[in-house]
Amino acid sequence: MNDKPCDHILDYINDQLSDIERKQFEKHLSECPRCQEELKEMEDLMGDLPTYMEQTEPPAGMKQRVLDEVFSNEEEDTAPVRTKRPVKWKAWSGVLAAGLLLSIGMNVYTGLEVSDLATENEQLESSLTEIQTALSELEDSESGTASPLQQTELASAEGTNAAGTATLLNRETRQELLVQTQNLENLEPGEVYQVWLIEGETPEPAGAFTTNDTGSGGVAFTINEEKSWDAVAITKEPQTGNQTPQGEIILQAGL
Amino acid sequence: MAQPTDLDLYERIRQKDKEALEVLYDRYEKLLYSFAYRMMKDSQAAEEVMQDVFMKLWRGKGAGQYVSGRGKFSSWLLTITRNASIDLIRKKKVQEVEWDQRDSVHEDLPGVEQEIEDKEERNQLRRAVHTLPDEQQRMICLFYFQGMSQREIAEKCDIPLGTVKGRVRLALKKLREHLEKEGGIVYER
Structure with a gap:
């Protein structure tokens, strides 16, 4: 609308800029002493005006209504609200594991031979059963009913037979991630398979596990943070407790 | 017992201390409400503004984040109250314009x-x-x-x-x- 960035100051103060304009102005502001001074002056001029205004008696019960709403919304916030978001984590996995199969979810099947498909299906069916067993065990061990929000097949890296499923469960006010895998390579002593939940391009550890002789394993993880996860991935890590992945991605899927 | 400062309360609110939010609410209810009422000229809309302000404060993200060094805490609270009011005025205006064309001419x-x-x-x-x-x-x-x-x-x-x-x-x-x-x-x- 205006030519000079300095001309945006009033609209900045009145919160009338678009996100892009606002960011542009803030960048300009950091470089323009004159605008900084003007903004400070305007803020000083306007800052306390309301203290000179006539006081109005708040309506009865407002405090209760406002605070109730604030706190009840907070509880809703921690409850999962899941919306599909575009997958943004490719950059992350790309950097980490160039040359891996990046297909997500069902796409993986198109790359597989039909014979592999049958095997894969069998495997997935059996892991589904295992998950259901694990699920009912979980239900027994803790109060609250869990219900699956989303179940997804994990896509394997090229050249491996690894397979698995990831299930997001809703349990009361929190979420759990259940991961079940098979045909994983045997681990060296000290190594673990690490599960990551990925938001955007940021992975966060979500439980680690080791495998049995046949290469099966899994883990249940309680998700404490309210985030909109984009993907789940499993890497092989040289030790437990890594906060960022060192190893390559073995299995992955979009959420 | 000394009264907690605004900043003490703000820090506690960031730790999700409900009591701290309540104390801060009591401290500023009248000032912020009066201001919102002056802006909105309607008690229900002013209450909506209050709701918005305290929600932002409790969530502590974006506009609800106080950066010390950018002026007094009370001024900052008034600024987010004013912004919340302007926001609501604009929303209401959009609705009005939709069914009342006079609004733009009749000024x-x-x-x-x-x-x-x-x-x-x-x-x-x-x-x-x-x-x-x-x-x-x-x-x-x-x-x-x-x-x-x-x-x-x-x-x-x-x-x-x-x-x-x-x-x-x-x-x-x-x-x-x-x-x-x-x-x-x-x-x-």
């Missing part, structure tokens, strides 16, 4: 009495605003109380876009000078 010089209606004797702001020339009163009304954009003000007042900033600043400065003679209520602790 007579808004008597500040009408905008900052006041039944009590004691209203320093109103008195101070009244000492200003009409044009300055109008600048304060459109910019400060209605939260209009620079372009909207230029169009409403039929003045060049480039002069709006200077006029608004001058009006606020003059208003300030009058107010400082009287002194306001101190809220910061």
Whole structure:
């Protein structure tokens, strides 16, 4: 609308800029002493005006209504609200594991031979059963009913037979991630398979596990943070407790 | 027992201390509500603003994040209250325009009495605003109380876009000078 960035100051103060304009102005502001001074002056001029205004008696019960709403919304916030978001984590996995199969979810099947498909299906069916067993065990061990929000097949890296499923469960006010895998390579002593939940391009550890002789394993993880996860991935890590992945991605899927 | 400072309370709110939010609420309810009421001229809308402000404060993200060094805490609270009000004014305006075309044409010089209606004797702001020339009163009304954009003000007042900033600043400065003679209520602790 205006030519000079300095001309945006009033609209900045009145919160009338678009996100892009606002960011542009803030960048300009950091470089323009004159605008900084003007903004400070305007803020000083306007800052306390309301203290000179006539006081109005708040309506009865407002405090209760406002605070109730604030706190009840907070509880809703921690409850999962899941919306599909575009997958943004490719950059992350790309950097980490160039040359891996990046297909997500069902796409993986198109790359597989039909014979592999049958095997894969069998495997997935059996892991589904295992998950259901694990699920009912979980239900027994803790109060609250869990219900699956989303179940997804994990896509394997090229050249491996690894397979698995990831299930997001809703349990009361929190979420759990259940991961079940098979045909994983045997681990060296000290190594673990690490599960990551990925938001955007940021992975966060979500439980680690080791495998049995046949290469099966899994883990249940309680998700404490309210985030909109984009993907789940499993890497092989040289030790437990890594906060960022060192190893390559073995299995992955979009959420 | 010493009263917790605003900053103490803010820190505790960031730790999700409900009691701290309540204390802060009690401390500022009247100031913020009165302000929101002046902006909205409607008690229900003012309550909506209060809701928005305390929600932002509790969530502590984006606009709800206080950065010390950018002025007093109370001024910051008033700023987010004002922004929440402007936001709601704009939303309501969009609705109005949809069914009331007169809104854009029918803009007579808004008597500040009408905008900052006041039944009590004691209203320093109103008195101070009244000492200003009409044009300055109008600048304060459109910019400060209605939260209009620079372009909207230029169009409403039929003045060049480039002069709006200077006029608004001058009006606020003059208003300030009058107010400082009287002194306001101190809220910061």
